[in-house]
Amino acid sequence: MPVKVLVTAADLAPQALALLGDYEVVYAGKTPTEQDIVDLCAAHDPVGIIVRYSKVGAAAMDAAKSLRVISKHGSGTDTIDKDAAAARGIEVRAAAGANAAAVAEHALALLLACAKSVPQLDARMRTGHWDKATHKSIELEGKTVGLVGVGAIGARFAKMAIAMGMNVVAFDPYAKEFPPGVRSVTLETLWRESDAISLHCPLTADNRGLLNAATLAQCKRGVIVVNTARGGLVDEAAMLDAVRSGQVGAAGLDSFAQEPMVAGHPFAGEPRIILSPHVGGVTGEAYVKMGVGAVQNLKQVVEQGASRRVA
Missing domain, CATH: 3.40.50.720 (NAD(P)-binding Rossmann-like Domain)
Known part of the structure; x- marks a missing residue:
């Protein structure tokens, strides 16, 4: 047998x-x-x-x-x-x-797409608009990105962000050491200092809804949020409200509370939320x-x- x-x-x-x-x-x-x-x-x-x-x-x-x-x-x-x-x-x-390389690259792609408004500019050009005189992107050099988790994926992402001239801070209570050039901070400091936040941690009972109305309110206005980890880390209703109010300037999301994401989900109607179907590790x-x-x-x-x- x-x-x-x-x-x-x-x-x-x-x-x-x-x-x-x-x-x-x-x-x-x-x-x-x-x-x-x-x-x-x-x-x-x-x-x-x-x-x-x-x-x-x-x-x-x-x-x-x-x-x-x-x-x-x-x-x-x-x-x-x-x-x-x-x-x-x-x-x-x-x-x-x-899948560390694949996911880290996808996280960086979402960060860049958010900062440079890639999907929105592409859509505008396809309908005949030329927004050179009115559009301004965000320059990431010199900005601070906060990483929640510095395992294999977070560490690889940090290396790429540093190569782009970004400052990198991170929170990871389980890390024995932090990658070169990454400053260990508390979550409160990470929310307060980061111009962009990227999630690279597993989902646990303790961190479900980590990004919620209270924590998003502590962030810089216009912060960029990237999630290539697990959908349950983000309170989706709070994220939607934060994007609509401008507290979150843009979000790049690859994972969701319910997968596949249901048809008619309100995220689909928000141009400043860039979506991908949990394919960060799919290469x-x-x-x-x-x-x-x-x-x-x-x-x-x-x-x-x-x-x-x-x-």
Whole structure:
């Protein structure tokens, strides 16, 4: 009987598949629901799950009696019930840093698009306008960008921002050290000093709604906000109000409280909110690196356990 691995998606990079060797791979399809995952676990009893889409909760874990490891195809593990996994002795791993370059570049692209009004100018030109005499962009050199989180993605973003001549401050209570040129500050200082804010932290129970009416009010008027992390970090109603009032000058958002973002969401009607569909980490290169990292993490847990049993 072949050992099975469930992938909560329709595909995996060929380079990652090659590493799975004799494992039998079961795919959940392009848009699996939580119940789909539960049903597939019951039907196939995988030893490991590689998580790309949907959530993996206690019901799926209980349905897969042989489950040893849940391996995230990326760095964010908020779609996995880690408490349930710990209670069942199931390891949760993440391919930390595999998509760092992709996400950091996307965050920078959103920052630049906000500062330079790229989508708005493009739309205006396509309707016959030439706004050279009236438009002024924001110059980022000499401005301060505040980073919430300086892990692999935040650190890479910081390096790019410094290369552009920006001052970088950051808050990260879990960082053992800060990247060169980055000043560690409190959140209160970060809100007060930053001309732009970029979020690079995981979503936890403690930081849900981190950017809300109260914290946005502490920021400089006209601050730019970029979120390529998790939608739950931002109170969307408060963000909408702040953009409409001018407290937030522009926002570049790649993640949302509900995904896919629902049709008719008020963000869609705000030209100073630049939107992308949670694709920060979606590049051909990151697809390979995340797949390979997820498989390596899965095999490490499964095969180390097997070697201990043999010994």
